Amino acid sequence: MINFKQLELSQQLFDQLQQRYPDVALVDIVESGVYPNHIWVRMVMPADEDKEIEIGKLASEISTDILLDHGHHITIVSSVPEMKNQVT
Numbered sequence: 001m002i003n004f005k006q007l008e009l010s011q012q013l014f015d016q017l018q019q020r021y022p023d024v025a026l027v028d029i030v031e032s033g034v035y036p037n038h039i040w041v042r043m044v045m046p047a048d049e050d051k052e053i054e055i056g057k058l059a060s061e062i063s064t065d066i067l068l069d070h071g072h073h074i075t076i077v078s079s080v081p082e083m084k085n086q087v088t
Contacts, residue, residue, distance in 0.1 A: 002031060002039060009066050010041050010074050016062055017076070021046065021055055027079045039072065042079035052078070 002010075010029045018024050025044040032038035045052045059076045066074055 002029065005070065006039050006072050006074070009070060009072055010039050013059065013062050013066065013074055013076070014041050014043065017043075017055060017059055020058065021051065024055065032075075035073070037073060039074045040077045041074060042077045044080060045078045 007029060014024075014026050014029075018026075023046045027042040027044060030040050030042060032040050045055060056076070063074050063076075066072055
């Protein structure tokens with residue numbers, strides 16, 4: 001279960017990324033399905049691969065600071081928004 005501090009730090013990570021790269025969009029913040037006590041910030045990334053690499057580098061710097069300062073593992077994950085009420 002994600003606690004308040006993890007959610008707050010995850011949102012701060014996303015907000016800092018979106019400030020620099022306004023074309024990213026938040027999908028959701030979830031617990032990792034792989035690593036216990038690890039949070040994923042799932043977001044829609046730009047189609048530009050170079051920009052995606054830049055975002056990943058900045059996110060890793062911010063995530064490292066969060067880990068060192070607060071002890072929480074938070075990582076961005078490229079995702080697509082879930083389509084609800086999809087007609088097939």
